[in-house]
């Protein structure tokens with residue numbers, strides 16, 4: 001697809017800051033639903049100030065780290081397991097953010113940072129891979145200063161289904177979607193630790209439509225339809241969407 005067409009199809013009034021970034025750059029580095037839109041959605045409810053130290057946990061190809069550094073003047077430690085930090089360094093250099101975004105290769109349970117080092121922890125489309133066990137938040141939260149915010153956006157459900165797979169999605173359901181949860185589930189999962197105060201647990205407005213639009217456009221660009229878009233269409237927002245959380249370390 002021509003880049004102009006891609007830009008037209010991905011211009012999203014809900015996310016004006018994201019519109020300043022190349023649609024081609026977002027699509028070519030995609031690892032899931034558009035992380036730049038999701039990061040912008042998080043910053044609507046989690047203010048960032050210039051100079052803050054931010055952990056971007058599970059940053060993938062560092063698009064969100066670059067977005068946060070550019071938009072808010074924060075310093076970001078772009079931390080990920082699967083993506084080679086050398087590749088992320090190339091993207092950071094291309095974005096002219098040397099010295100402001102630092103690529104780090106680390107496993108979420110063995111983070112190479114000092115306790116209380118960060119002003120803010122963020123995670124986009126990643127926390128459900130490593131953070132659904134009861135004890136993880138207590139480990140993770142120690143890396144932000146006391147009272148500091150912890151925010152994330154993950155693919156999620158409107159509510160916990162009574163059975164798996166949810167009957168209307170049975171023919172599509174990848175088993176790994178068992179790690180998708182509702183805002184109420186995540187609130188309880190975090191609150192019961194006593195390690196944080198949850199300020200917000202909600203579902204992104206228009207989330208499933210944006211996810212479907214993103215998948216349709218990526219599939220057109222890729223040249224073949226994939227099943228996830230069909231599943232989102234079949235669900236029509238009944239269950240699938242995005243869960244957004246903001247808490248503070250106690």
Ligand SMILES: C[S@@+](CC[C@H](N)C(=O)[O-])C[C@H]1O[C@@H](n2cnc3c(N)ncnc32)[C@H](O)[C@@H]1O
Pocket residue numbers: 030031032033034035057058059060061063064079080081082083106107108109124125126129130
């Ligand atoms: C779906 S990708 C999303 C990446 C990026 N946040 C984005 O939205 O484009 C999930 C990311 O979580 C990271 N991840 C999964 N398990 C991890 C773990 N145990 N430790 C650190 N990162 C992990 C992977 O490396 C991967 O880049």
